[in-house]
Amino acid sequence: MKLIVLDRDGVINQDSEAFVKSVEEWIPIPGSIEAIARLSQAGWTVAVATNQSGLARGLFDLNTLADMHLKMQRLVMEQGGRIDLIVHCPHGPDDGCDCRKPAPGMFRTIAEHFGLEDLHGVPVVGDSHRDLHAGLVLGGTPYLVKTGKGLRTLMNSLPPGTQVFDDLAAVADHLLKTDR
Numbered sequence: 267m268k269l270i271v272l273d274r275d276g277v278i279n280q281d282s283e284a285f286v287k288s289v290e291e292w293i294p295i296p297g298s299i300e301a302i303a304r305l306s307q308a309g310w311t312v313a314v315a316t317n318q319s320g321l322a323r324g325l326f327d328l329n330t331l332a333d334m335h336l337k338m339q340r341l342v343m344e345q346g347g348r349i350d351l352i353v354h355c356p357h358g359p360d361d362g363c364d365c366r367k368p369a370p371g372m373f374r375t376i377a378e379h380f381g382l383e384d385l386h387g388v389p390v391v392g393d394s395h396r397d398l399h400a401g402l403v404l405g406g407t408p409y410l411v412k413t414g415k416g417l418r419t420l421m422n423s424l425p426p427g428t429q430v431f432d433d434l435a436a437v438a439d440h441l442l443k444t445d446r
């Protein structure tokens with residue numbers, strides 16, 4: 267199965283230190299929507315795993331989050347692709363959940379959803395260390411993009427084997443060129 271797991275803020279859409287709190291604030295990074303559609307059309311299954319502590323912080327509610335994800339899905343579908351699964355962690359940093367990256371809970375959920383034992387060989391694309399570490403627990407292959415917090419993440423050591431690309435479009439170019 268050609269499965270890829272994407273972080274959301276800073277990979278698909280522009281991130282904000284003030285959090286992305288509304289549909290209007292949810293703005294795609296240039297090329298990312300098209301990149302997801304290209305992967306999807308090439309037979310890749312696309313999952314999104316996103317920390318959304320803004321929910322626990324009371325910055326927005328589940329309806330607003332659902333509206334953001336409807337917008338994301340609609341934009342991808344307008345390009346002829348689809349996002350097959352979106353999972354989010356609604357908890358805050360102090361809630362001690364097992365789904366807030368770098369904890370691997372969302373990645374376990376994704377693997378189970380698709381009937382996989384683990385995520386060996388599955389590209390895990392993020393802009394933060396926590397994205398890469400969460401995916402590694404199940405054997406995912408880490409890809410760092412320089413969008414969002416990626417340049418800041420690059421300033422510290424990366425997990426061994428991390429591949430670095432300018433953005434999600436460049437990751438898609440790479441994967442589609444070397445499509446397994």
Ligand SMILES: O=P(O)(O)OC[C@@H](O)[C@H]1O[C@@H](OP(=O)(O)O)[C@@H](O)[C@@H](O)[C@@H]1O
Nearest residue numbers: 273274275282283285286316317318319
């Ligand atoms: O990159 P993903 O996982 O899709 O989502 C990240 C967001 O939930 C927010 O995560 C927050 O981290 P804290 O939750 O405050 O540690 C901050 O980094 C915000 O800037 C960011 O928008």
Ligand SMILES: [Mg+2]
Nearest residue numbers: 273275276393
């Ligand atoms: Mg991010």
Ligand SMILES: [Zn+2]
Nearest residue numbers: 355363365366
């Ligand atoms: Zn959680």
